[in-house]
Amino acid sequence: MSEPFLPYGRQSVGGDDLAAVAEVLRGDWLTTGPAVQRFEADLAEHTGGTPAVAVTSGTAALHVAYAAAGVGPGDEVVTSPMTFVATASAAALHGAKVVFADVEPDTGNLDPHAASAAVTSRTKVIAAVDYAGHPAELDELRTVADSAGALLLEDAAHSIGGSWRGRPIGSLADLTTFSFFATKNLTTAEGGAVVSASEQLLERARAFRNHGLVRDRAAQRYPDEGGWHQEVHAFGLNYRLPDVLCALGSSQLRRLAEFKRRRAAIHTRYDKAFADLDGVRTPVTREGADPMWHLYPLRVLGGRRRALFDHLRGHGIGVQVNYIPVYWHPVFEDLGYRRGLCPNAERFYSEQLSLPLFPDLTESDVDRVITSVRSFFGG
Numbered sequence: 001m002s003e004p005f006l007p008y009g010r011q012s013v014g015g016d017d018l019a020a021v022a023e024v025l026r027g028d029w030l031t032t033g034p035a036v037q038r039f040e041a042d043l044a045e046h047t048g049g050t051p052a053v054a055v056t057s058g059t060a061a062l063h064v065a066y067a068a069a070g071v072g073p074g075d076e077v078v079t080s081p082m083t084f085v086a087t088a089s090a091a092a093l094h095g096a097k098v099v100f101a102d103v104e105p106d107t108g109n110l111d112p113h114a115a116s117a118a119v120t121s122r123t124k125v126i127a128a129v130d131y132a133g134h135p136a137e138l139d140e141l142r143t144v145a146d147s148a149g150a151l152l153l154e155d156a157a158h159s160i161g162g163s164w165r166g167r168p169i170g171s172l173a174d175l176t177t178f179s180f181f182a183t184k185n186l187t188t189a190e191g192g193a194v195v196s197a198s199e200q201l202l203e204r205a206r207a208f209r210n211h212g213l214v215r216d217r218a219a220q221r222y223p224d225e226g227g228w229h230q231e232v233h234a235f236g237l238n239y240r241l242p243d244v245l246c247a248l249g250s251s252q253l254r255r256l257a258e259f260k261r262r263r264a265a266i267h268t269r270y271d272k273a274f275a276d277l278d279g280v281r282t283p284v285t286r287e288g289a290d291p292m293w294h295l296y297p298l299r300v301l302g303g304r305r306r307a308l309f310d311h312l313r314g315h316g317i318g319v320q321v322n323y324i325p326v327y328w329h330p331v332f333e334d335l336g337y338r339r340g341l342c343p344n345a346e347r348f349y350s351e352q353l354s355l356p357l358f359p360d361l362t363e364s365d366v367d368r369v370i371t372s373v374r375s376f377f378g379g
């Protein structure tokens with residue numbers, strides 16, 4: 001009998017999570033109710049107190065964050081190609097030009113020198129990604145952003161709960177975005193958030209999340225229209241995360257520290273198990289980084305990544321590759337982006353393989369992954 005399929009990531013939903021959701025479903029507010037503010041306040045406890053705006057996905061969070069930053073046609077956004085496509089596409093959908101800068105060969109995170117070289121007078125945002133949960137070089141990137149007159153955005157879809165030089169993720173960039181997709185560090189099924197210390201950026205984020213509707217009479221152009229009146233000053237969308245999902249998020253946040261410990265323990269087991277294998281390189285942790293390990297990005301040397309991927313998939317182990325360089329997507333190719341643009345990212349991609357990593361992975365699941373990887377290399 002073959003063993004069950006092990007995914008590379010999976011949610012951990014417990015009895016408290018179910019009870020929290022059921023309670024909201026029995027109540028008055030399925031959406032736009034008190035569980036939203038509660039979730040936003042709970043999130044701020046994990047961002048060093050930086051306020052949060054809950055939205056419907058990590059992609060929505062990026063779309064909202066770029067809107068809050070005022071990104072539009074004629075603007076440029078400098079970002080990493082070693083990310084999910086949404087980091088770039090959400091800026092492109094606002095009409096901005098995406099400028100890809102290369103990554104550091106060890107972490108896969110945006111290289112501050114490459115970002116600095118990519119900056120022009122049109123750069124509105126520098127968008128870093130905490131790849132696999134390892135924080136980007138946020139202090140150097142801050143310097144690059146400040147000297148360019150650009151905002152620093154951190155796509156922290158992988159890294160909520162981590163910290164950089166003692167400061168929690170969410171307290172470092174002008175705008176930080178989270179994803180609560182099922183495979184991420186905590187889940188609301190679909191969901192996300194934008195975090196910022198700037199009241200102005202938060203206001204713009206809240207407005208874009210809710211059609212740009214202005215309800216505050218003092219801010220309205222036609223305040224005497226009547227008690228029902230609300231008006232739109234700038235276009236927005238409906239990116240409201242419902243109370244049902246916010247309640248799940250608050251419940252999940254209570255387990256974030258436990259999730260982090262378990263992810264770190266599995267990460268350490270993989271590190272030790274593969275330390276003596278010549279055919280692979282294990283992930284690095286830079287000085288000052290306290291990662292929330294969302295992925296375990298093994299590097300497979302000697303052009304054998306695809307063979308190991310097929311070997312593990314053949315044994316029911318759901319490895320994944322994160323990510324193809326974003327500008328390889330045909331939509332960017334058709335805009336004129338060419339392969340070879342970011343050699344470090346392309347090399348990183350050619351070697352990268354994400355092993356299963358999620359809190360409910362058992363010790364025997366981990367043993368199975370280790371045995372299968374080692375058997376591929378003959379021991």
Ligand SMILES: *Cc1c(COP(=O)(O)O)cnc(C)c1O
Pocket residue numbers: 057058059060083084086087129155157158179180181190191192
């Ligand atoms: C998951 C992810 C997103 C998008 O989040 P969704 O919630 O799936 O829309 C954006 N950026 C990165 C780096 C991600 O991993």
